[in-house]
Amino acid sequence: MGTADNETLSPAPSSPAPSFSQRREWSQDQAISYLMAQGIENPDCLSLAAGFVDFETLPVELSRKAYAELLDDPQTARKYLQYGTTAGSDRLRDQLIKHLAKLEETTVEELGIDRNQLVLTTGSQQLLAILADVLFDPGDICLVAAPTYFVFLGVLAGVGAEVITVEGDEGGIKVDALEAQLEQLKQEGILSRVKMLYLVSYYENPTGVSVDADRRQPIVDLVTKYSTDHQIVLLEDAAYRELRYDGPKLPSLWSCDPTHSQVVLAQTFSKSFAPGFRTGFGVLPKSLVQPVIDRKGNEDFGSSHFNQNLIATVLERGWYEDHVFEVCENYQKKRDAMLAALAEEFSDLQQEVSWFVPHGGLYVWLSVPEKLETGFNSELFAYATNVEKVMYVPGQLCYPHAERKNQMRLSFGVLNPDGIRLGIARLANSIRHSLK
Template sequence: MPNTPSFPLSQASRAGSPQPINELIALALADPSIISLAAGLVDYKTLPVEIVSAHSPGILEKHGQAALQYGVTGGLPALQREIFLHLSRLEEAAGHKLEHCGPAQVVVTTGSQQLLHILAEILLDRGDIVVTCWPSYFVYTQALASFGAVPRSVDMDEHGIIPERLEALLAELHAAGQLPRVKMAYLVTYHQNPTGITLCAQRKPVILEIIKHYSALAGHRIVIVEDAAYRELAFSGEPGATPPSFRAFDKTGEHTVIAQTFSKPFAPGVKTGYGLLPLALVGPVMQAKGGRDFGSSNLCQHLLASVMANGDFDAHVKRLKAAYAAKGAAVVCALEKHFAGVQGVSWSRPAGGMYVWLTLPAGADTGPGSAFLKAAMDEKVIYVPGVFCFPADPARTAPVNTIRLAYGVTDPAQAAEGVRRLRAAWKKVSGE
C-alpha cells in the first residue's frame, strides 16, 4: 500500500492535548468494582427525570413546531429573562444587587464551556496572558493552550485566590513590560474545581480594584471571567452561604463576565450554559456564536424556561444541595477517620460543590506512573492526579503530591470506602 500522508493538523490542534483523565475514567467504567473519585460527573440519582417528563408535553402543546425550530443566537428571550431573575436573586440572597444590566446582556450557550471558548477566541491572541489560580479548572486551562495563551498563576489559601499575590504577579508583569499581553483573569470562584474552595466576599472588591488598576496601566480592559459553575451548590441554604459575584461589586459591569451553567444545578444532558456579559462583549460573543452554531438547542431552552418559571428549578436545587452535602460530609469524615494524624497530609473542607483537594506529604508522588497511583488501582480506587490541575505556567513547576477527589457520582458510603482504600494505598507506598 502506498504511504498515506498525514493530515496537516492546524497549529491550534497541535497545541492542544488529549484530556488526561479520559483514560482513568475509561478504566473505572470497564471495572465496576473500582470506586471512581476521578470523574467530575453529577449525581446520577438526582437527575431530574420527573421534572423533565412533567414539563415536556406542555412545551410541545404550547409552542408546537416553534420549539423544534432554530432559535435566535443570543438565546430564547423567555429563558434570558428567567436567567436574569435567577442571577438577580442570587445577588439579593447575598445582600447585593445587579445594576446597570438586563436580560439582553445574558447570552445562552451550549454549556458554559462554549462561552469560555468563545471568550478565549474573541479576547486572546497567541502569546497573550491569562491570569488564573494555582490550581485551576484544567479542561479550560488546557484549552487555552490551543489559543496559544500563556497561563500565569496565583496561589490560593482556604479563602480563595490571594489578592497580594495577584498584585505581585501583575506588578512583575508590568515591570517586565508584559502587561499589554494580560487580557483575562479566569477565576473559578464557588466550590472550585479542583479544590472545592470558595473565594470569600471580602476579597472580591479588592481583586476587582487590582484588575482595574492594572487595566489602566495596560491601556485596555482586563476582564475577570468568573466561572461560577458550582454557584448554586452550596451545602447550606443559609442566606449569605453563597457570596455575591464579582459583578455585584463591578457596578457598571465593565470588567466582569459571569459564566454559569445548568449542567451542575440541573442536568448536563441539557448542555446549556450562559453568561452575563459587559455590554461591549455582547456583540463580539454573539458574532462568534453565530459563526459556530447560530444558537443553542431551542427545545432545551424552552424546557429550562418552563422549569425556571414555575419554581421547579429552585425546588430541584434545594434537593441537590442536600444530596451533595451528604456526600461531601462523608468524604471529609472519612478523611478525618483515616488520615487524621498522618504527618504532612491535609485536605480542603468544601462548603459546596463536588470536590475535595487532598495533599499528601511533600515528596509523595500521586502522578501518572507513580507507585501510589498503581497501589490505588490495586485497591480499586481512582482519583485525578493533582498535577493535571496546575496550569502550564512557564514560571512554575507543578507539585506532584496532590489529588482531586470528586464525589459527584458516588454515594456517601462508596465515597467513604474510596477514601479508606486511598489510605490503604498510602500505607503500602509510605511503608508506615
C-alpha cells in the same frame, strides 16, 4: 467483503497526511481525554475521580413534566422545535434575569442588565472556549489561581495562550500575590499581553474553596487598576455557585463591578439541574456581546432551542428552586460522609495528609507528603487503581506545568455515602502502602 471495506478505509500508501493547524497541535494530549479513558479502562474501580453529578437526583420527573408542557400545544411546540437565535431563547433569558436577581439578593431593576447582555451557550464550557478564542492570540497571557479547572487549562493551551499562576490558599486567590504579579508584568513591559484573569469563585473545581468575601472587591479593583491600555477581562466561572451547603452566602465578583463592564459571569444548569441539557450562560460586558455572538455564529448559530425552553419552563413554574434545595441536601450528606471518612481513615497521619473543607460544590482537595507523587505514572496511582480499585484525579493536572505533584482531587458527586466511605478507606490503604 471485510477486506474490501478495510482497503477502502485505509489511506492509500501514497496519500500524504493532512497539514494540521497550529491550534490542532496545541490541543493534543488533553488531560480530560486521558482521564475519561482511565475511567473506562478501570470499570471495576470506585471513582472518586469522576466530575459527574449525582445520578439519583437527576430530575427525571421534572424534565418529563416540562417536556410534556412544551409539546402540549402543537403551535408553540413547533416554535420550540425550530432553530432559535444565536444568543438564545428570549424566554429563558428573561427568566434568567429574575433568577440572577434572586441569587444576587436584589431586584431586577437594581440588577441593571438587559436581556441582550445574556448569551446562552452549550454548557458554560462553550462560553469559556469562545471567550478564549475571541481574546487570545498566541503568546497572550491568562492569569489563573493555582491550582485551577484543568479543562480550561486545555482550552488555553489550545489557543496558544501562556498561563501564569497566582498563589491561592483556603480563601482563594491571594490579593497581594495577584497585585505583585500584575506589577511584575507591568515592570517587565508585558502587561499589554495580559488578556484575562480566570477565577472559579465558588467551591472551586478542584479545591472546593471559594474566594473569601473580603477579597472580592479588591480583586475586581486590582484588575480595573491594571487595565490601562486595554481591558483585562475578569472571567468569573461560577459553575458551582448554587451548590451551597453551609458557610457564608457570597456576593459574586460580577456584583463588585457595578458598571458591569469588567467581569464576565459564567454560570450553568449542569451542576444544579442536569448536564444532559448542556445549557449554560454568560452575563457579558456590552463590549464582549457582539464578539461572542459573532464567534458562536460561526460555531453553531445557537445552542439547543428546545432545551433552553425546557429550562425556562422549569424556572417559570418554580420547580427549579425546590429541586436545587433537594440536590444540595443530598450533596451535603455526601460531603459530610467524605469529610468524616477522611478524618477517620487519616487520624494516624494528621501531620502528613491534609485537606480543605468545602462549603459547597463537589470536590475535596487532598495533599499528601511531598515525597509521594500522585500522577498517572506514579506508584500510588497504579496501586490505587490496580490493587485497591479506587480512582482519583491527580492534582498536577490542575497546574499548567504540573508544578505540584503531591495532591489530588476527590469528588463526592457520584458515589453514595457508603461508596464514598469505602473509596476513602481504599485510598488510605493505598497512601499508607506507598508511604512505607
